[in-house]
Amino acid sequence: MPETVIHTEGLTKYYGKVVGVQDLDLEVFQGELFGFLGPNGAGKTTTIRLIMGMLKPNRGSASVKGLDAWQKSVDVKRLVGYLPGEPALYPRMTGEELVRFVDSFDGGREASGRALAARLELDLDRKVEGYSRGMKQKLAIVLALMKDPPLLIMDEPTNGLDPITQHVLYEILNERREGGTTVLFSSHNLPEVERLADRVGIIRAGTLVGTERIEDLRGKHLRNVEVIYAADPPDGIDRVEGVSGFERAGNRIQLKFRGDLNSLLGVLTGRELLDLSIGHASLEDAFLEFYGREGGETR
């Protein structure tokens, strides 16, 4: 059984009367890349800030490697590299000065910071106020990763990054995972979570709806399927388990599918195809589907 790195128990935070998160029980294990998935305002950032000791819980607790996130906040920070959702950096400092400033708390990681910056193609000589949104995000990533912590907590890590830099970040995170680093990251980008995560936690309205291994979620989430046949489509497509929203217009069919693709493809390929496209349904569709059918069962 792998070691538990992050543990929350009955974690609850209210903002006045508004629920931030409620009774959140979560475990993230050593060496796994855990994706925290949910729409905006679901409670992802609140959970992360509670784990980081930025917020004081109203009830329950969060701990990192057995250290209480609020009481032992300084010790926790020694173990964590943190990327906030909207990184705010000192605008009058240069990237280099910020790397040195952050390094001054732990020490000896400046070279690692410079190497990361080079890999992300970030110019550290410019002042932060002159950085674009994407450059600020890159610098915040450098600051989070430079001390090579055993735990990375990243709130929407690819926000503002171009596709090439996103790819570089995915590579870095995979390398860190292979080196034994545990990663908790939040996202509302389903393909990104699918690509990176070993497990995913889905949060809605401050409540953890469920945690799933990514293979299981992949099997559950919705796809849009469109097929054009040379002649009439085969019979029985709409009766395949997992098919919904079936529509036919002449030789062309459209449907939504949720489940094992092999069972569907077995039926679809019964006649000559002219074209076939299978795409991820929108995140919203996937969420609605997931919550609608299993929301009450996964807890």
Place this chain on the structure above:
Amino acid sequence: MNLNLFKKTVSDRWRSTAVFGGGILAYVLMTTALYPTFRDISGIEELLDKYPKDFLRLFGVESFDITSFGNFVTAELLGLMWVIIVVAFVLGFARSVIAGEIHDGTMELLLSQPISRWSVVTSQALAIAAGIVTLVVVTVLGIVGFGAALGIEIFYRGFFAFIPVGICLLLAIAGYSLLFSTLLKDPRRVVMASAGLTLAFYMLHFAGAYWRVADRMDVFGIFHYYNPASVIDSGTVPVGSLLALLAFAAVGFTASLVVFRRRDVAP
């Protein structure tokens, strides 16, 4: 205390400190240069005799001998104008630290490092104190320096005795300003609350001259312990007043620590 954070906070505010220091020196030069002319105006003492005694208290002058350099500098500078200038500096500083960092989001970066909240408050409070010491020393060195250059007879011990008094007054103001900075979300409200309380203390002190209740209450305000003319005249450091002002500072600082240790940090 975290030395790196202290140095960074001082460095962030050095421009502001330099601007305020320069402004104070300009005002000091103007005031000092005016003194010989003022002193030599015939009949000035008779004219001042006609002012209500309590009115002069508004400018920190208790004695009518305003033709002395010490009383003149107090009336023209240290009694009111200087206080307004340095209080603006302190409030600006207090606004930019805790509340400002939370508002700007940089506190999240700071607290994601292995540094305690206690250390954040202490480092930033000491940075404010460093700014205060700088401005008070600049003020006094400016007064005695320009005064000496203009050939004015100066009671040096009196002006140097003012240094701890000025520092302690501003530390007291910094104490409750820092508390507001840890309590309030909006940095503008930090300034409004701190300025409001400072003004209330000042008005209480002034009203004490006319209204017995206010006079009794004045001991609970900071300006009761700030009497620059008397310090400069006597050259004696008023230890009791310093301790009272330091107590204000200590209460504000301690309360800031307690509040910030429990406060949620989110922009």
